[in-house]
Amino acid sequence: MAVAEPFVVPRPAWRRPLSLDLRAPRTWSIIGASLFAVMTLIALAAPLLSPHDPLVPVGIPLAAPGHGGFLLGSDSIGRDVLSRCLYGMRASWFAALVVIAGGFLIGGLVGLVAGSSGGWIDNLLMRITDGFLALPAPVLAIAVVASLGPSFTHTLIAVSVVWWPFYARIVRGEISKLAARPHVEAARLAGAGRVRIALRHLLPGALPAAVVTASLDVGNLVLALAGLSFLGLGQSAPAPELGADSARNLSLLLQQWWVPVVPGIAVAVLAVIANVAGDSVRNLIDPE
Amino acid sequence: MSAQLAPEDVLTDEGYAVVATAEDLHVTFRRNGKAIHALRGISLEIRRGEILGLVGESGSGKSVLGLTLLGLHGAGATISGRATVRGRDMVSATDAERRAVRVAHLGAVFQDPMTSLNPTMRVGRQVAEAAGSDEEALRLLRLVGVPEAESRMSAFPHELSGGLRQRVMIAMAVAGNPDLVIADEPTTALDVTVQAQVLRLLRTLRDELGCSVLMITHDLGVAAQIADRVAVMYAGRLAELGESDAVLRSSAHPYTLGLMRSRLTLGVDRTRALPALPGEVPSPAAPQPGCAFSPRCSVAGPDCAETSPEPVEVEPGHHSACLRPLAVVRSTDTVSPVALTARAEPAGIDQDTAALSLRSVVKTFGVGKGFGRKRTLHALRGVSLQVAQGESVALVGESGSGKSTLLRVAAGLETADSGEVELSGGSRPQMVFQDSGASLTPWMTVEQILGERVRDLGRAARAAKVREALSLVGLPAEVGAARATQLSGGQRQRVCLARATIVPPPVLLCDEPTSALDVSLAASVINLIARLRRELGMSVLFVTHDLSVARVVADRIAVMYLGQIVEIGASDRVTSAPLHPYTRSLVSAVPDVGLTPVILPGEPASPLNPPSGCAFHPRCADATESCQDTELGLRLQRVANDDVDRVACINIDLSHVPTPVYITPKGA
Ligand SMILES: Nc1ncnc2c1ncn2[C@@H]1O[C@H](COP(=O)(O)OP(=O)(O)OP(=O)(O)O)[C@@H](O)[C@H]1O
Ligand code: SF4
Ligand code: SF4
Ligand SMILES: [Mg+2]
Numbered sequence: 001m002a003v004a005e006p007f008v009v010p011r012p013a014w015r016r017p018l019s020l021d022l023r024a025p026r027t028w029s030i031i032g033a034s035l036f037a038v039m040t041l042i043a044l045a046a047p048l049l050s051p052h053d054p055l056v057p058v059g060i061p062l063a064a065p066g067h068g069g070f071l072l073g074s075d076s077i078g079r080d081v082l083s084r085c086l087y088g089m090r091a092s093w094f095a096a097l098v099v100i101a102g103g104f105l106i107g108g109l110v111g112l113v114a115g116s117s118g119g120w121i122d123n124l125l126m127r128i129t130d131g132f133l134a135l136p137a138p139v140l141a142i143a144v145v146a147s148l149g150p151s152f153t154h155t156l157i158a159v160s161v162v163w164w165p166f167y168a169r170i171v172r173g174e175i176s177k178l179a180a181r182p183h184v185e186a187a188r189l190a191g192a193g194r195v196r197i198a199l200r201h202l203l204p205g206a207l208p209a210a211v212v213t214a215s216l217d218v219g220n221l222v223l224a225l226a227g228l229s230f231l232g233l234g235q236s237a238p239a240p241e242l243g244a245d246s247a248r249n250l251s252l253l254l255q256q257w258w259v260p261v262v263p264g265i266a267v268a269v270l271a272v273i274a275n276v277a278g279d280s281v282r283n284l285i286d287p288e
Numbered sequence: 289m290s291a292q293l294a295p296e297d298v299l300t301d302e303g304y305a306v307v308a309t310a311e312d313l314h315v316t317f318r319r320n321g322k323a324i325h326a327l328r329g330i331s332l333e334i335r336r337g338e339i340l341g342l343v344g345e346s347g348s349g350k351s352v353l354g355l356t357l358l359g360l361h362g363a364g365a366t367i368s369g370r371a372t373v374r375g376r377d378m379v380s381a382t383d384a385e386r387r388a389v390r391v392a393h394l395g396a397v398f399q400d401p402m403t404s405l406n407p408t409m410r411v412g413r414q415v416a417e418a419a420g421s422d423e424e425a426l427r428l429l430r431l432v433g434v435p436e437a438e439s440r441m442s443a444f445p446h447e448l449s450g451g452l453r454q455r456v457m458i459a460m461a462v463a464g465n466p467d468l469v470i471a472d473e474p475t476t477a478l479d480v481t482v483q484a485q486v487l488r489l490l491r492t493l494r495d496e497l498g499c500s501v502l503m504i505t506h507d508l509g510v511a512a513q514i515a516d517r518v519a520v521m522y523a524g525r526l527a528e529l530g531e532s533d534a535v536l537r538s539s540a541h542p543y544t545l546g547l548m549r550s551r552l553t554l555g556v557d558r559t560r561a562l563p564a565l566p567g568e569v570p571s572p573a574a575p576q577p578g579c580a581f582s583p584r585c586s587v588a589g590p591d592c593a594e595t596s597p598e599p600v601e602v603e604p605g606h607h608s609a610c611l612r613p614l615a616v617v618r619s620t621d622t623v624s625p626v627a628l629t630a631r632a633e634p635a636g637i638d639q640d641t642a643a644l645s646l647r648s649v650v651k652t653f654g655v656g657k658g659f660g661r662k663r664t665l666h667a668l669r670g671v672s673l674q675v676a677q678g679e680s681v682a683l684v685g686e687s688g689s690g691k692s693t694l695l696r697v698a699a700g701l702e703t704a705d706s707g708e709v710e711l712s713g714g715s716r717p718q719m720v721f722q723d724s725g726a727s728l729t730p731w732m733t734v735e736q737i738l739g740e741r742v743r744d745l746g747r748a749a750r751a752a753k754v755r756e757a758l759s760l761v762g763l764p765a766e767v768g769a770a771r772a773t774q775l776s777g778g779q780r781q782r783v784c785l786a787r788a789t790i791v792p793p794p795v796l797l798c799d800e801p802t803s804a805l806d807v808s809l810a811a812s813v814i815n816l817i818a819r820l821r822r823e824l825g826m827s828v829l830f831v832t833h834d835l836s837v838a839r840v841v842a843d844r845i846a847v848m849y850l851g852q853i854v855e856i857g858a859s860d861r862v863t864s865a866p867l868h869p870y871t872r873s874l875v876s877a878v879p880d881v882g883l884t885p886v887i888l889p890g891e892p893a894s895p896l897n898p899p900s901g902c903a904f905h906p907r908c909a910d911a912t913e914s915c916q917d918t919e920l921g922l923r924l925q926r927v928a929n930d931d932v933d934r935v936a937c938i939n940i941d942l943s944h945v946p947t948p949v950y951i952t953p954k955g956a
Contacts, residue, residue, distance in 0.1 A: 182727040185701050189719055190740040190787065200740075204731045 025283070032280025035273050036215070039093060046090040050083035054240040062256045073258040075249065081258060085266045088242035091235070092270060095156055096221040100214050102160045107167025108210060114168070115175025115206075116198040126172065133165040138228065145233050152235040155228055163221070170213050174206035208285045215281040219274035226267045242267045304374065307393075307468045307500045308334040308357055313369035313379075315352050315361060315524075324572045326352040328524035328580075329369070331599075334468060339494055339501040341515030341532065343508055343547075345569050345806040346777075349524040350504045354470045357502070358396055359386030374467060395461030395499075399473040401453040405445040411456050412441025419463040428459040431496075433489060435891075449891050450687065451482035455489065462493055469493075472504045479686035479833060480877040481888040487514045487879070488887055506806065508551055509879035512536050520544045523570050523580035526599050530606035536881045540608035542585045542617055550811050552836040553880050554863050561818075562840065564811035568776055579611065587612050587620045641712060643827035644675040644698055644795045649707035651693055651851075655896070666895050667693040669851035669903075670707070672924075675795065677712070680821060680828040682838035682859070684874065685848030686892050691831040694848070695719065695797045698829060711794065718788035722800035724780035728772035734758070734783050735768035741790050757790035758783075760823075761816060778809040785816060792824040799831045814841055835878055839863045844932065847871045850895055850903040853924060857933035857945075865946035867927065867935045869908045902937065910939050 021027055042049065051071070052058045057078035065073040065081075072082040114125035141158035148154045178184065179202060187201045228234060229243030242263040249259040315327040327349045334340050342350050355361050356371045359378040371378045374393050378386055398404050406414055415425035422441075429437040432455040445453055454474055461469050471490065475483040491514055494501055505511055511518050511532065518535040520528040520543065528541040539545045546565045556562065567584040570576065579585070582592040592611055599607040602614045610617060651668040667690045675681050683691045696702040698709060699719050711717065721727040728737055738754045745753060755765045761782040772780055781801055788796055798817065802810035818841065821828050830841050838845050839859045846856040847868065855868040866872045873888035890907040893899055899906055901916040908915065915938065927933040928944045935942070 182721045182723060183729045185699075186719070186721065186727045186784075186787070187729065187740060188701065189699060189716060191716070191743070192740055200732070201729050 029280040029283040032276050033215075033284055035277035035280070036218075039270070039273055039277070040097075042086075043090040043093040046086045050080070050086045052080035052083045054079060054083040054087045055238050062252075062259070064256070065258050072262050073256070075245075075259050076252065076256075081262050084240040084245060085242065085263055087240040088245060088263060089266055089270055091152075091240070092222050092225055092242055092267070095152075095225050096218050096274075099156060099160050099163050099221055099225075100217055103164040103167045104210060104214055106160075107164035107169075108171045108206075110164070110168040111171025111173075111206070112175055112198055112203055115172040116179060116194070116202050118176070118179065122172070122176070125168070129165045129168045129172075132162060133169070135162050138231065138233075141228050141233050142231075150233065150236060152239075155225075155233050158233075159221075159224065159228070166217075167210060167213070171206045171210050174209050175202050178202050178205045212278075212282045212285050216275070216278035218278060219271040222267065222270045222274055242270075305336050306333045307336050308373045308502070309370070310353060310357070311370040311372070313353070313356065313371055314367065315349070315356055316366040317364055318366075322573045325524055325576070326365075326572060327356070328576060330521070330524065330526050331369075332519055332526060332529060334500050334502055335517075336467075337494070337498050337500055338516045339491070339503055339514055341511030341518040342502060342504045342521065343506065343511045343518060344521035344527075345506060345808070347523075347569050347572055348521040349572075350506075350521055351472050353521075354396075354472050354502060354504050357468075358394060358470055359383075359390060391464065393467045395463070395466035395469040397454070397457045397461045397469065397471040397474040399476050401450075401457040402445060404457060405453065407445055410442050410444060411448065415441075415456060415459050415463065418460040424463070425459070428463055429456070431462070432456075432459045432493070433485075434459070449482075450478055451486065451891060454478060454482075454486055458486075458489065458493070462497060462499065465497060466499055468500045468502065470502045470504070473506070474503075475510060476505070476507070479892065480835075480879075481686065481873055482892070483510070484513075484877040484879070484885040484887050485889075487885075490514060507879065508536060508547060508807075509553075509881065512881040513879045513885070520547070523576060524572065525580065525596075526607070526609055527581070528606075528608045529599060530603070534603065534606045538618075540602045540606060540614055540617065541610050542587055542612075542620075543581050545617065546584070547807060548881075550808055552807075552811065552814075552834070552840060554836050554839060554875070554878060556836065556840055558840045558859070561815050562811040564815065565808035568778060568809065569806065579609075587617055641677045642674040642710070643677045643679070643712045644673075644717070644829065645708075645710045646671055646673045646694070646698065647708040647710075648672055649694070649697055649704045649709065651690075651697055651702065651704050663896055666851050666898055668697065668704070669898065671848075671851070671853055672707075673846060673853065673856075675827045675829055677794075678821075678825055678827055679844070680818075680830060680842045682830045682832060682842035682845045683848055684832060684835055684838045684845060686833065686874075688850075688892060688895055689848040690851040690895070691833075691848055692799050693851075695799050695829060695831050698795070699797050713794055715794055717795035717797050718793040719797040719799065720781070720784045720788055720801045722804055724777065724784045724801070724804070725772050727784055728780060730772055732771065733768065734770055734772075734775075734786075737783070738768075738787050738790050741787060753790060754786075757786040760789065760820070761786045777805055778813065781805065781809075781813050782816065785813075785820060789820055789824055789826075792826060795827045795829060796821065797829050797831075800833065801830075802837060803832065803834065810837070817841065835863055835874060847874065850893055850898050852903065852936065854904065854937070855935045856924065857927070857935075861933060861945065867933070867940055867946065868937050869910050870904050873907075910937075912939060914938065 058080055059068045059070060059074055059078050061074060061076050061078040063070045063074040065071065068074065070080055075081055110125055110129060114122040140162055141155055144158035145154050184197060184201055187197050192201065226243035229241050230247045234241045234244050245263040246260045252259045310330050310332050313327050313330050317324040317326060330353065342353065344350050357373060357378060359381065361367065367379050373389050376389050378389065412422065412425055415428060416422050419425045419428055426437055426441060429440065434440050434452060434455050475486050478486060487510065490501060503514055515532045517530060518532045519526060520535065520541065522543050527543045528535055528539065535544060536548065539548055550564050565584055570580050578593040578595055579597050582588040595611060597609040597611045599609040602608045649668050649671045653665045653667055654662045655665045671694055683694060685691055693702060697704050699717055735754050738757055739750050742750050742753050754768055758765055758767055763779065763782050767779065775783065802813050805813060817828065832838050842859050844856060845859050845862040846853045847870065849870050855862065855871045862871060863875060866875050873886065876886035877888060879885060888907060893903060893906060900918045901920040902922050905911040905915040922936045924934040924936045925942055927935055927942050930945055933945050
């Protein structure tokens with residue numbers, strides 16, 4: 001065809017301009033996904049948002065919500081429940097993000113290497129991954145904490161150890177599906193080496209699935225970490241932590257319900273926000 | 289087309305004359321907020337006991353019409369008009385009613401039986417479920433010609449060959465004596481020899497059972513082979529309808545004429561550029577106020593862009609939807625060959641220097657899961673082939689004969705177990721794949737993809753080189769910014785060719801590059817490959833299962849059977865005066881208008897267990913006692929001491945080369 005027809009490249013969906021059409025599902029997904037950013041901002045701003053220092057008693061103990069200058073009441077030694085919750089949410093949120101980022105990086109790397117090498121390397125890496133996947137998280141966490149001593153870092157390490165294999169599995173699955181496509185052979189014939197093929201011709205295709213999983217995972221992780229902290233495997237005593245705050249004050253449930261219940265609600269709120277945001281990210285990335 | 293029958297005739301249960309109709313049927317889907325008009329007002333009827341061939345390029349709405357008649361159009365579609373089966377409207381019916389009509393009156397066969405058969409269930413059980421009893425299932429499997437039907441009853445679908453699977457699907461489709469069998473590209477995935485068997489089977493079944501068949505196909509040759517009447521669709525509407533002979537041999541619609549003239553057959557003049565319909569099928573999302581064919585039509589007038597033509601009877605029983613009078617259409621050369629340089633022999637084929645030479649290449653694969661049960665699959669069983677500088681060689685043969693494996697070994701994507709692969713100059717060959725979309729990295733732009741081959745250049749030089757490569761394959765520079773999903777099939781294949789030739793390779797390897805394309809696109813891609821080959825002085829090794837394609841792209845054709853070359857020779861000679869019994873059956877199985885195929889019996893043998901002696905002997909009509917001798921050691925032998933023609937068969941007179949019968953192209 002000597003005469004070239006005019007050709008206009010259509011704009012990919014994710015490059016379309018932002019519209020504020022509230023009837024379009026996409027608008028809501030964008031709003032939902034931005035909850036991740038909003039929540040992170042709140043977590044960063046916890047010191048500014050908190051009316052009091054979460055660690056020191058600032059008023060009468062066990063004040064009911066709305067009394068004694070405490071919006072959500074005070075705990076048994078007169079600390080502000082609201083401030084403790086804000087700091088606790090901050091800790092949970094960042095802990096969840098750290099574990100996910102770690103899982104994403106380690107798992108992604110293992111999955112990428114396994115999926116793009118194939119053969120015995122793949123087999124070996126996936127056997128190891130499955131081994132980790134089979135470990136029960138709480139037991140492992142207790143074991144780690146028992147041997148290394150109780151510390152928040154140790155708990156995070158324990159959780160990360162059981163968390164990355166999910167990502168390895170997902171990334172490896174996507175990569176080996178992609179590796180079977182002729183575009184990889186075409187890249188080989190074009191002269192691309194192993195590393196280049198892995199990074200340019202395989203990895204970008206596995207990222208959407210991994211990002212979707214990660215964003216749906218934040219909620220799970222918030223709950224899992226709260227659970228461990230509830231079991232006493234979290235930060236040590238004075239530190240504000242939602243699960244532990246709730247657990248330690250469980251005896252007050254019938255009289256001063258707000259002390260154990262408000263941190264519990266905070267966990268639920270975090271998990272719900274994370275799930276809404278995660279769902280929105282999924283809808284944005286793969287609308288089907 | 290007006291209904292020739294009163295409604296009461298349609299509804300009478302025994303004396304019906306029309307089994308199914310479409311009446312001003314519109315079907316619209318929504319995808320990504322866009323309306324996709326799959327059918328834009330089509331009316332036709334399927335008569336009792338007839339085989340109606342429904343032909344058209346991809347996206348013309350053939351399958352949607354079939355699915356709507358089956359009541360399987362899905363909930364997302366907006367439908368107006370009617371689609372009736374034995375008088376019952378499948379559009380307005382409830383799900384339960386549709387199911388009842390399907391069970392009582394309809395049968396369906398699809399292109400890929402693997403998707404319709406349950407992979408975990410034995411074939412016999414599946415057929416019995418449709419047929420009602422095991423005895424009936426067995427009877428049906430025998431009826432559709434499944435050899436050793438009893439033992440096949442207990443096979444799983446994956447244990448059957450493609451042809452046998454399709455027979456099983458047909459057995460299920462005719463279970464319960466349906467009035468209408470809807471067959472959607474049932475032979476597209478099959479080899480020509482098996483395709484001929486399956487087409488024959490469908491005809492026989494129609495004769496014996498008296499059912500009607502709606503045969504959906506993109507292949508005019510297939511329609512010619514089997515259909516009583518043919519309906520040609522274009523962009524969701526009917527273009528032409530009539531008796532097969534009338535539609536295919538004295539076409540009335542410019543589109544049908546164009547299709548017929550751009551068809552590749554064994555009679556095409558291979559010294560000139562192939563005529564190809566200009567342009568592409570319109571997008572189903574675009575509105576069509578006038579005749580959808582007008583942008584590609586050489587007799588179009590200004591009225592065509594505004595008035596949508598309705599089918600009218602141009603001759604008795606022959607309908608065409610065109611605003612021009614029949615005489616005008618027929619007297620105009622509707623296919624102006626696209627502006628491509630004529631295909632001619634490349635300036636120099638240098639027979640003395642081989643660009644690619646393969647010597648006794650053997651390749652096996654270990655197959656089978658689990659431990660210990662590994663079996664050896666003999667994909668290549670000693671192949672020697674030389675491709676001269678500037679020469680084009682086609683590899684043909686049925687599925688599993690090892691064509692792709694040979695190409696992949698030549699490309700270095702697969703290592704031979706033994707034998708030698710030698711490339712002149714040592715530089716890498718490039719390859720073009722069948723699935724052009726899948727061979728482009730989806731998230732990379734065309735510019736980035738092409739740039740992969742010239743990474744050592746600077747940015748600006750690279751961009752210039754990419755633009756140059758794109759323009760060489762006839763694509764505008766803007767395509768560089770697009771990703772594969774934003775391109776049409778024809779554009780993608782051009783991008784693949786641009787990638788292969790941005791730095792011209794000594795050898796271009798093509799694995800069925802046109803088999804996923806519509807007729808008109810395939811012709812222009814073939815033209816393009818021919819032009820690139822000549823301008824860049826490349827050798828081409830071209831794999832195809834289609835002899836008519838092989839004939840026009842190649843100087844020589846090599847015919848493969850079960851991992852060996854059984855015949856090789858000049859294209860014209862191989863396709864018009866084949867020597868080897870297998871080549872002879874391949875040539876005669878090519879479906880074409882006005883030809884009756886000779887049918888090769890039997891199933892392709894398995895490369896897991898190649899027969900002894902001449903591997904073709906179980907299916908060979910000329911086989912003699914000695915053909916199965918384990919010590920036969922069959923090799924390619926020179927025919928009449930010439931250097932071009934070789935054949936591997938012990939029962940052939942090698943003293944002279946038969947003269948090619950040049951088939952004069954129609955209208956030449
Ligand atoms: N990587 C592989 N592992 C196992 N078997 C393979 C592999 N590649 C090819 N085969 C087998 O080798 C045989 C020859 O395959 P090949 O793809 O070369 O055939 P072909 O002639 O190209 O067929 P088609 O027309 O279907 O493309 C087939 O039986 C195929 O299943
Ligand atoms: S109506 Fe016009 S554009 Fe359409 S086929 Fe006839 S002449 Fe061509
Ligand atoms: S060698 Fe025998 S079996 Fe083989 S093709 Fe020739 S005649 Fe047929
Ligand atoms: Mg192949």
